[in-house]
Amino acid sequence: MTAKLDGTAALVTGASSGIGAATAEELARQGAAVALLGRRRERLAEVAAGIEAAGGRALVVPADITDRQQAAEAVERTVAGLGRLDTVVNNAGLMLVGPVADAPEGEWERMIRVNVEGLLYVTQLAIPHLTRAAADGPRRVADVVNISSTAGRVARAGTAVYNLTKFGVNAFTEALRQELLERRVRVSVVEPGTVDTELVSHIRDELRDAVARQTTEIERLRPRDIADAVAWIVTRERHVAVNEILVRAAEQT
Numbered sequence: 227m228t229a230k231l232d233g234t235a236a237l238v239t240g241a242s243s244g245i246g247a248a249t250a251e252e253l254a255r256q257g258a259a260v261a262l263l264g265r266r267r268e269r270l271a272e273v274a275a276g277i278e279a280a281g282g283r284a285l286v287v288p289a290d291i292t293d294r295q296q297a298a299e300a301v302e303r304t305v306a307g308l309g310r311l312d313t314v315v316n317n318a319g320l321m322l323v324g325p326v327a328d329a330p331e332g333e334w335e336r337m338i339r340v341n342v343e344g345l346l347y348v349t350q351l352a353i354p355h356l357t358r359a360a361a362d363g364p365r366r367v368a369d370v371v372n373i374s375s376t377a378g379r380v381a382r383a384g385t386a387v388y389n390l391t392k393f394g395v396n397a398f399t400e401a402l403r404q405e406l407l408e409r410r411v412r413v414s415v416v417e418p419g420t421v422d423t424e425l426v427s428h429i430r431d432e433l434r435d436a437v438a439r440q441t442t443e444i445e446r447l448r449p450r451d452i453a454d455a456v457a458w459i460v461t462r463e464r465h466v467a468v469n470e471i472l473v474r475a476a477e478q479t
């Protein structure tokens with residue numbers, strides 16, 4: 227049986243854990259060869275081993291996307307290794323929360339570098355390859371899927387700068403969608419609610435437990451739930467563009 231993404235290649239950023247790892251696994255299950263980008267080489271290798279054990283094809287591409295040169299090398303290594311690039315999932319991200327007045331120096335910059343600048347670098351560097359894939363690829367369409375958040379639609383006290391980055395991702399997605407539609411490069415955004423991942427582990431000590439408690443009171447989404455949304459978007463026929471999907475945990479306000 228042929229899978230929907232047979233003959234295509236995907237690059238997933240932040241594929242070493244959580245939503246990115248689950249998305250890479252799902253795209254591989256659907257037939258894509260997958261490049262796994264992240265900084266933690268061993269974790270990427272574990273995800274790759276799982277994909278290969280299940281009969282898929284994976285390429286480990288260690289890189290820090292906040293460094294434009296590393297992002298460029300990662301995109302080039304993906305195309306050299308997999309022969310093409312049809313799908314980019316911009317998933318790598320950081321959520322460092324807390325009131326603006328108390329934020330330690332450097333925290334905003336770290337978040338903005340990953341959530342905004344890294345996403346911009348990877349996207350721009352991929353556009354020529356995606357354009358080529360849409361023109362002559364097996365599906366005659368290419369995809370960029372940006373992982374935003376409910377925080378990209380609803381701003382709340384305590385998450386101001388995370389909101390800033392994710393509202394920005396939503397706005398960028400819509401503008402880029404318009405820029406690339408004539409090339410048949412679709413640009414979509416997925417906004418997850420609360421997902422059970424390592425995301426909260428990066429929050430500074432004095433706030434982490436309180437945030438974790440808030441989110442564990444409800445039954446959280448699993449990374450696989452978001453991977454399903456991404457896979458659904460990129461497996462639509464070429465005349466269909468799913469611009470946006472918001473997926474909340476059922477009990478989430």
Ligand code: NDP
Nearest residue numbers: 240242243244245264265266290291318319375421423425
């Ligand atoms: P994780 O912490 O499990 O995953 C984050 C990923 O980002 C890791 O694979 C990490 O890899 C990667 N990453 C971080 N910094 C960099 C960098 N500089 N260069 C390359 N990769 C980097 O959390 P999630 O899976 O939850 O997060 C994935 C996305 O989902 C994020 O954009 C997040 O904002 C979003 N999201 C998550 C929600 C949740 O409740 N979990 C809710 C809404 C949105 P490594 O450390 O190896 O570099």
